Amino acid sequence: MAEKLKxxxxxxxxxxxxxxxxxxxxxxxxxxxxxxxxxxxxxxxLKIGELTYKKGGQLFHLAVNWGYFExxxxxxxxxxxxxxxxxxxxxxxxxxxxGRAEEALKRLSPEDKSYKTQEAALERALIRMxxxxxxxxx
Amino acid sequence: MASLKSIKxxxxxxxxxRQITKAMKMVSAAKLRRAQENVVAARPYxxxxxxxxxxxxxxxxxxxxxxxxxxxxxxxxxVVVTSDxxxxxxxxxxxxxxxxxxxxxxxxxxxxxxxxxxxRKGFEFLKNRxxxxxxxxxxxxxxxxxxxxxxxxxxVEGYVAEExxxxxxxxxxxxxxxxxxxxxxxxxxxxxxxxxxxEYVPEYIYEPSKGELLDELLPKHIEVQVFKALLExxxxxxxxxxTAMDSAxxxxxxxxxxxxLQYNRARQAAITTELMEIISxxxxxxx
Numbered sequence: 001m002a003e004k005l006k007x008x009x010x011x012x013x014x015x016x017x018x019x020x021x022x023x024x025x026x027x028x029x030x031x032x033x034x035x036x037x038x039x040x041x042x043x044x045x046l047k048i049g050e051l052t053y054k055k056g057g058q059l060f061h062l063a064v065n066w067g068y069f070e071x072x073x074x075x076x077x078x079x080x081x082x083x084x085x086x087x088x089x090x091x092x093x094x095x096x097x098x099g100r101a102e103e104a105l106k107r108l109s110p111e112d113k114s115y116k117t118q119e120a121a122l123e124r125a126l127i128r129m130x131x132x133x134x135x136x137x138x
Numbered sequence: 139m140a141s142l143k144s145i146k147x148x149x150x151x152x153x154x155x156r157q158i159t160k161a162m163k164m165v166s167a168a169k170l171r172r173a174q175e176n177v178v179a180a181r182p183y184x185x186x187x188x189x190x191x192x193x194x195x196x197x198x199x200x201x202x203x204x205x206x207x208x209x210x211x212x213x214x215x216x217v218v219v220t221s222d223x224x225x226x227x228x229x230x231x232x233x234x235x236x237x238x239x240x241x242x243x244x245x246x247x248x249x250x251x252x253x254x255x256x257x258r259k260g261f262e263f264l265k266n267r268x269x270x271x272x273x274x275x276x277x278x279x280x281x282x283x284x285x286x287x288x289x290x291x292x293x294v295e296g297y298v299a300e301e302x303x304x305x306x307x308x309x310x311x312x313x314x315x316x317x318x319x320x321x322x323x324x325x326x327x328x329x330x331x332x333x334x335x336x337e338y339v340p341e342y343i344y345e346p347s348k349g350e351l352l353d354e355l356l357p358k359h360i361e362v363q364v365f366k367a368l369l370e371x372x373x374x375x376x377x378x379x380x381t382a383m384d385s386a387x388x389x390x391x392x393x394x395x396x397x398x399l400q401y402n403r404a405r406q407a408a409i410t411t412e413l414m415e416i417i418s419x420x421x422x423x424x425x
Contacts, residue, residue, distance in 0.1 A: 010186060012283045012365055014179040029346050043190070044345040045354055068190060068355070072342075079186055081283060 005037050009078040016083045023054040042071040048123045050131050061086040063131040089132040098125035145401045156390035163383035170376035177369045184362050191359050194352050204298055205356040208327050214248045215302040219309035220260030221375040222278055227382035230259040236320045278372055286365035294357050297326050309367045310374035318374040
């Protein structure tokens with residue numbers, strides 16, 4: 001078995017990541033999961049959440065939006081709508097977005113069409129803030 | 139013969155026009171580069187998603203998702219992608235003509251064809267000829283994934299509600315700076331990409347179930363297709379405008395040359411006449 005995972009992380013805007021990593025963790029539809037080299041073929045959808053990978057003893061954090069995660073033969077393909085590295089996140093913007101979403105949610109009832117979008121915005125802002133707090137750890 | 143003053147005026151005005159077309163060409167070139175980068179950047183995502191979809195759809199026989207099922211086609215929706223601004227050669231005219239041709243040819247096949255336009259130009263052209271059920275204006279200058287997704291979601295909603303049975307996308311595909319291909323793509327129902335039959339498909343662990351994954355993936359696929367088409371259209375638009383402005387600048391330069399020649403001739407003629415008058419005046423005094 002190979003000892004590394006080949007990870008490709010792509011968004012509609014660009015290829016974020018194409019690297020060999022030791023370990024990868026993400027939030028799937030049924031909860032958080034980790035993948036090590038030698039994993040069985042696996043396909044899942046991702047929720048708004050945090051994606052962490054370990055490379056050479058270093059941990060890297062990313063905030064990702066809705067997407068897909070596929071493992072096949074130690075090749076990992078991650079398709080997400082947006083992905084941001086911890087150091088790319090604009091904390092001020094995330095905070096502002098959080099405030100806006102909270103305001104909007106107060107006014108809306110769960111039946112409204114935009115309720116779900118606002119809820120997702122809230123979740124995204126929370127994840128961003130959570131990830132931004134974790135800088136790359138040695 | 140035109141007077142010297144009027145020729146001079148024309149030269150100045152053509153020069154001004156050339157300055158504008160040159161500037162527009164430069165702007166388009168810069169925008170084209172960015173648009174081209176976006177097209178290239180979006181490709182891996184669309185390709186990967188198509189692969190995953192193909193694999194899933196193949197292993198999932200007789201999917202229940204309405205987006206995959208063929209219905210008896212009666213109503214069609216045509217999404218026409220044009221630009222918001224003109225001055226880009228035959229870019230919009232070609233698309234509009236293709237749209238008209240499509241409607242003419244398919245009239246026998248479908249009981250009803252509705253049209254949705256993206257971009258002001260297509261809307262203005264087609265509104266007098268066809269019932270337009272929706273126009274998306276001002277989305278192209280600052281194109282982002284969420285706007286494309288919104289369009290796709292509305293299309294999918296209409297499809298699921300059986301407002302139309304087939305959806306086509308008509309846009310300019312980006313081939314090169316000089317050429318755009320008018321492309322008609324069937325958006326719905328989805329026809330999954332054929333993968334090679336012998337290809338070994340490993341047993342996947344699916345989380346959640348295969349069907350649920352597929353149901354989630356299909357609308358995303360539509361979004362990505364729409365996004366890609368819009369990106370290509372934007373890149374094509376800038377390419378077309380650049381070529382159009384380039385030839386306009388060339389024509390202006392040519393015209394300035396001709397006018398300058400005419401101006402010099404007229405000036406020469408005026409000098410000659412004046413000289414003749416002076417000489418003949420002097421002669422008559424002498425005599």
